[in-house]
Each structure stands twice: as C-alpha cells, then as structure tokens.
Amino acid sequence: MSALNAADVIVVGAGGSGLFAAIEAAEMGRRVLVLEKNPAPGGMTNWAIGSLSSSASPMQAAIGIQDPPAAHFEDMALFHGALLSRDNPDLRRAFVENVPETLKKLLDLGVVFFGPMPEPPHRVPRMHNVLPNSRAYAHALSRHARELGVDIRLNHRVRRLLCEQGRVVGVEAEADGSQHRFIAYRGVVLAGGDFSANREMKRIYAGEAIAQAGALVETSTGDAHQLALDVGAEIVNGDIVSGPQLRFVPPRVNLMTKLPPSRFLALVMKWSMAKLPQAMIRPFIMMFLTTILEPQRKLYESGAILINRSGSRFADECDSPQLSVPQQPNKEAFIIFDGRLAKQFSAWPNYISTAPGVAYAYLPDYRRNRKDIYCQASSLASLAKKIGVPAAALEEAVADYNRNPRAGSEGLLKPPFIALGPVRSWVLTEGGLRVSPAMEVLSKNGEAVPGLYAAGATGQGGIILEGHGHHLGWAFTSGRLAGRAAALREVG
Incomplete structure (x- = not known):
C-alpha cells in the first residue's frame, strides 16, 4: 500500500x-x-x-x-x-x-x-x-x-x-x-x-x-x-429531530454570509458591537438575522396565513403547518398578511425572527435585507402576480379566511398586502x-x-x-x- x-x-x-x-x-x-x-x-x-x-x-x-x-x-x-x-x-x-x-x-x-x-x-x-x-x-x-x-x-x-x-x-x-x-x-x-x-x-x-x-x-x-x-x-x-421548522429559503447572495472569516474583521465587529450606537451596527446584524431563521409562531397567531403555489390555504397555521408544507407544490408556501399586521410586526414586541442574545428582526428588516422573499402590493391580485400564484385562488382563499378569521384577528382586509417567502420545512436529525x-x-x-x-x-x-x-x-x-x-x- x-x-x-x-x-x-x-x-x-x-x-x-x-x-x-x-x-x-x-x-x-x-x-x-x-x-x-x-x-x-x-x-x-x-x-x-x-x-x-x-x-x-x-x-x-x-x-x-x-x-x-x-x-x-x-x-x-x-x-x-x-x-x-x-x-x-x-x-x-x-x-x-x-x-x-x-x-x-x-x-x-x-x-x-x-x-x-x-x-x-x-x-x-x-x-x-x-x-x-x-x-x-x-x-x-x-x-x-x-x-x-x-x-x-x-x-x-x-x-x-x-x-x-x-x-x-x-x-x-x-x-x-x-x-x-x-x-x-x-x-x-x-x-x-x-x-x-x-x-x-x-x-x-x-x-x-x-x-x-x-x-x-x-x-x-x-x-x-x-x-x-x-x-x-x-x-x-x-x-x-429538531423541527421540522418553517424557515425562509436562504438568499443566493448575502453580504453577511459572504464576509471573509478573518480575525481582523471579527475584532472590528466585536469592537463595534461594544462601542458604537445600536442604530449604526443594527443593519449588519439584520443581514444575518434575516437569512435562514424561523418566522415566529406569533405571526400566525395574529392572523397571517400560509398559501401554497396554487394560491390555496392548506392548513391551520397554528397546528403544525411544517408537516403540511412538504406536501404542497414545490414543497413550499408563502406567508400572507395585510397592512395592519405589517404595522404590528414592525416594532417590539412583535418581531418576525430572532437569534438569542443577538437581536430581533422586524418586517422593515426583511424589506431591506431580503428583497428576494419580500413582496408588497396594493391588491391581492397584484400580489398574486408578483409571487406567481393564481389571483382568483388567492383572493378566494383570503375571502374564505376573512369569513371566519382567527380569534383576535380582524381578517386580512387592509392594504397593502404582503407576502414573505417562500418558506420550506427543514429538519435536523x-x-x-x-x-x-x-x-x-x-x-x-x-x-x-x-x-x-x-x-x-x-x-x-x-x-x-x-x-x-x-x-x-x-x-x-x-x-x-x-x-x-x-x-x-x-x-x-
């Protein structure tokens, strides 16, 4: 040998x-x-x-x-x-x-x-x-x-x-x-x-x-x-298993994940996090927080719904939807909500994702950092076109939800309408x-x-x-x- x-x-x-x-x-x-x-x-x-x-x-x-x-x-x-x-x-x-x-x-x-x-x-x-x-x-x-x-x-x-x-x-x-x-x-x-x-x-x-x-x-x-x-x-x-969890698909290009893993850069970041105002360093932290983390359950509890590629609502979002998403076309879904929820999830305590000990990410952070998964429109028909689902199906799914919205929710009524996604179901064994x-x-x-x-x-x-x-x-x-x-x- x-x-x-x-x-x-x-x-x-x-x-x-x-x-x-x-x-x-x-x-x-x-x-x-x-x-x-x-x-x-x-x-x-x-x-x-x-x-x-x-x-x-x-x-x-x-x-x-x-x-x-x-x-x-x-x-x-x-x-x-x-x-x-x-x-x-x-x-x-x-x-x-x-x-x-x-x-x-x-x-x-x-x-x-x-x-x-x-x-x-x-x-x-x-x-x-x-x-x-x-x-x-x-x-x-x-x-x-x-x-x-x-x-x-x-x-x-x-x-x-x-x-x-x-x-x-x-x-x-x-x-x-x-x-x-x-x-x-x-x-x-x-x-x-x-x-x-x-x-x-x-x-x-x-x-x-x-x-x-x-x-x-x-x-x-x-x-x-x-x-x-x-x-x-x-x-x-x-x-x-850990999960399944619904997570946003990772970006093709993201500055935070492309940063060279050098010691000099890490030391600069550490100094900045300790010395600079939060407002100055927060945009860089958000590039990480909006990458592949899990959207919080509270988003669904407050009235957001999940829509598949056919424009249909397919599950109770608060009852293990991560088990249903893999059964949908392309094994993915979109989170749909309206302007009322958009305002609600733009500030504490209603964040969309978090990394413990780091920070919280709100809807404006996703709008800035994840343009690839953020879509907004003045009507459901326009939103459907942007995310590539049948408009009539999306309109019917939202109308059906609005007839019997989740407890505490007024329904999805107030424009603009927002879609985040796709999300997919991930698991770690x-x-x-x-x-x-x-x-x-x-x-x-x-x-x-x-x-x-x-x-x-x-x-x-x-x-x-x-x-x-x-x-x-x-x-x-x-x-x-x-x-x-x-x-x-x-x-x-």
Whole structure:
C-alpha cells in the first residue's frame, strides 16, 4: 500500500467535528488523512447560527463569573424536559468537562467571540457567539490542520469500511469515478454530519411525516451512519429531530454570509458591537438575522396565513403547518398578511425572527435585507402576480379566511398586502451512532467496534443537545475526543 494511501488516523468528513478530530490526532504526532465528499470543508458548521455554550471560559472569568463544569452539567438537564430519560449522562459529563478546553483551543486559533450571553435556564451566561459568522470555524480549523500536515482530500466519498478480523483497518472511497483504498493503522473517525437529507433513514427512524421535510444541507445524507451500521453499529435516538421548522429559503447572495472569516474583521465587529450606537451596527446584524431563521409562531397567531403555489390555504397555521408544507407544490408556501399586521410586526414586541442574545428582526428588516422573499402590493391580485400564484385562488382563499378569521384577528382586509417567502420545512436529525465517552463506536451488544470512532452528529448517539450552543460545542469537543482516542490506539 502506497504511503499516500495510508495514515495513522483517517477522518471521514471535514466539518467542524472532523477537522477537530484531525487536529487533535495530528498534534499528538500522528499522520492524519481527511476524506470529504464535498468540494469544500465546513459541512453543517458553515450553516450554524454560530453559538458555543461553555462553562469556565476566559470571557466569563473576565466579568467575574465563576462557573464550574459541574454546574453546566446540571443546567443542561433543565433544557431536556420529557427527553431527560433518554439522555446519556456519561456523554453529557464528558462534554461539559472538555468543552472549556475546546473553546480555549478555538481562541488560540484566532476565532473571535462576543459574549457570554444569557440563556435561561442556564444559571449564568454561557453562550459565546462567533464573529463574523460561523464560517470562521472551518476557516481557522482547516488552516491549522494543514499547518500540522493533515492531508485533506476533497471530493472523496467514502463508500465502505475495510475490516480485518473484526477490526476496522481503513476505508474505500470514490473519487473521479474510481475506487481507492486507504489504510488506517490506528483508527477511523466517522464525522459525516446528520442524516437529515436521507429520506429513507428519516422514514425508518422518525416516520413518514419527518421524511417529507427537507434538509438545510442537502449532502447530509447519513453516509457515515450507514458505514457503521454495515459493521454492526446502531443508531440511538433516531426518532428525535429538531423541527421540522418553517424557515425562509436562504438568499443566493448575502453580504453577511459572504464576509471573509478573518480575525481582523471579527475584532472590528466585536469592537463595534461594544462601542458604537445600536442604530449604526443594527443593519449588519439584520443581514444575518434575516437569512435562514424561523418566522415566529406569533405571526400566525395574529392572523397571517400560509398559501401554497396554487394560491390555496392548506392548513391551520397554528397546528403544525411544517408537516403540511412538504406536501404542497414545490414543497413550499408563502406567508400572507395585510397592512395592519405589517404595522404590528414592525416594532417590539412583535418581531418576525430572532437569534438569542443577538437581536430581533422586524418586517422593515426583511424589506431591506431580503428583497428576494419580500413582496408588497396594493391588491391581492397584484400580489398574486408578483409571487406567481393564481389571483382568483388567492383572493378566494383570503375571502374564505376573512369569513371566519382567527380569534383576535380582524381578517386580512387592509392594504397593502404582503407576502414573505417562500418558506420550506427543514429538519435536523438528532439520532447518532451509539458511542462510549471516548467516542468509540459501540455495537448492538455494547462492545466497542475495534478501530472505529464517531464524532459530531454522527456520534450523537445518546446525548441530548437542547439549548443554543450545545450542538456546535458537542461537534467540536466530540471531535477532539475521537481524534485523541484514535491516535492513542495501539497499532495492530
């Protein structure tokens, strides 16, 4: 086997968890190969809100907060509600005890945060928000990985694990239409994200209604999960999902997501957020808040309705419309409301979307920043033309609603009429491979699969990650733990 096709540790996936696994192993002196099926690193990390929740951080200490990991362990359970009985406390403990070091490593790599911000029921502020956007993570991690000599190969899709005498010894990957075999002397780390874009997996584990919902990242097809299932692993909590949520389709071009993830820019933004008047920096914050966030339920409760591409109202907007939208033409819908609601949702406390600890976005923010999803007209017929639905159908749908409007609503009567959208139903799957606290993949009988590790959403089997900042924290921290474990495994 050529040295180019062998390494001490092979990592499948170059998202946040995979890159951290590679860095951890490389810093221990191991040769590391990362295989990524996409043309660029980052994965779901690039689409995250960007918050990371941690105790014992330097930012907390700077403002006099003493916050031990044990307190974080206790507070995480307060988020879980009915899911608490399905949480793995050993994984939760491994997470809270190691995430402070994860945050410190990110700071050492030049990643900039503002905060910490409060999020009850956390007893103290723990949410650290990245600047300028979540792409800063992959930028810093991939740069450091390459500095350490990590071999990152893009457009390489791993198709199966190679096993000898019950031990995982490598992978077979497809690139440029050819199959390639890669040997791992110490271990393979699976870090391929969730399976939110795999309709069949969603159907098996979460049911047909969830299977119909879309995915924020269309390449999150559960490849890494399947690789492990093929060698005797199992998925835990596969029926638990985040969402479905109705979210606006992302813009083709958006300044905030196009900002270069440089440390200089992040420091300028951090200084500006602390020193400049809110009115000066708010327009830039709104570019982020109006990108892919969920419109609030209160918009529907106040009288807005959902219309499909046929111009028809198809569901009770306050009764899980996210389950109905995937059944509509193009799997999308528009939010329709009138001038009265437009005025109502232009100021506090009636916001359209929010990111905790950041700011609130109102209708004028969408009008300025999302011209691609904002339409306004003096009549329903004109609005129908702008959004491309049959005018007669839209007029009839609104007239029918006005005959029996939602309680507390006067109906949609006052021009101008506004459409926001399209919105689509998105889901993130929470089920992952069953793992040990050392991120060893476990078989159905609870024994470790020799030579196989998992991290991030792929290795989320058993830990519940409610609350902002825990998914990214887990992705990075579990990646570190998996990379370390694989690097320490004895050869042979």
